[in-house]
Amino acid sequence: MDRKKLVLLVGAAIVAIGTALLARSMFAGAAAPQAAAAQVEPQGPKVLVAQRALPVGTIITADAIGYQRWPAQLVKDAYFLDGEADISKLIGTVVRHPVTAGEPVTQGSLVSPGDRGFLAAALTPGMRAITIPVDAKSGVAGFVFPGDRVDMVLTQTVEGDGGSSLKASETIIRNLRVLATDQSTKQETIDGVTQVKEFSTVTLEATLTIVEKITVAQTIGTLSLTLRAISDSHSELERAIASGSVNIPDNASPQEEERLLREAMARPDDSRGSFVTGGDVSRFQRSSMPPVGAVQAAVSAPAPIMAPSAPAAPRGYSAPVASGPSVRVTRGKDTENVAVSAR
Secondary structure (H helix, E strand, C coil), X not given: CCHHHHHHHHHHHHHHXXXXXHHHHHHHHHHHHHHHHHHCCCCCCEEEEECCCECCCCEXXXXXXXXXXXCHHHCXXXXXXXXXXXXXXXXXXEECCCECCCCECEHHHEECCCCCCHHHHHCCCCCEEEEEECCCCCCHHHCCCCCCEEEEEEEEEEECHHHCEEEEEEEEEEEEEEEEECCECCCCEECCEECCCCCCEEEEEECHHHHHHHHHHHHHCEEEEEECCHHXXXXXXXXXXXXXXXXXXXXXXXXXXXXXXXHHXXXXXXXXXXXEEHHHHCHHHHHHCCHHHHHHHHHHCCCCCCCCCCCCCCCCCXXXXXXXXXXXXXXXXXXXXXXXXXX
């Protein structure tokens, strides 16, 4: 090999090795201060801060607040300091002023049970509080706690013709927030374990119209509460956004969008009810269904061919109470009710 080419190759190799070593030392020098800064623990006392956004009316739970290091020169007298404040005594208090995530919780931003204006602070703007009586069966055996979401079910007896009656149960209101049980807004805990106990009253948050509906419903039949899953509100919110019932402006800021979504998730719903009658669960209740149910079923049931304009029933004709779906058939002067087979 030519001597000049050999010298050039050796020189190029030396330059490449030197460049690699120089780059490595530069990156190592830049990363060292960052690693040292990450290892330095923030100075200052631990201050109680919000773990998530806490809007007005939020009932404080154990996962809503926690201690975090805070610069000593920025600590104020209104802050809760670790070692001086008992965090267990703050569980069940209500947020009076909004607190953003990571912001210190001040003594003036919380109101305790028994303080003046406590229940008013717990209420969302535009909402009302109503208390209903419950027992172990209608109150989910004591597993309903302040801050939970529940649906309300009305069970009643519907009187029909001829002294017959029909049992019926319907969900009349969804997504109600529990404010208190037996005038208590705290979850009783012993050694960190939540204690389940029976209660006789539950205070709920609702709109003025829904409060009126609940008041009337108490005079009609028996009210029961069903506990909602946390994920139900998120799934129903997604369906509401898809249907267009929740409208978020295109130019809305992230804070405004979060507020609108939070309000939509917390809104009680009395528009979508569902029901079950005794005839749906027991064959022995079908014979007591009011005639109006048979008439409604006959509207959608297939009917035999008959005259376009059937004559009126003869004087003195009395249709028997149908035990199921039926149609009225007129042949000449004779009129009779024909039961439609379930098949």
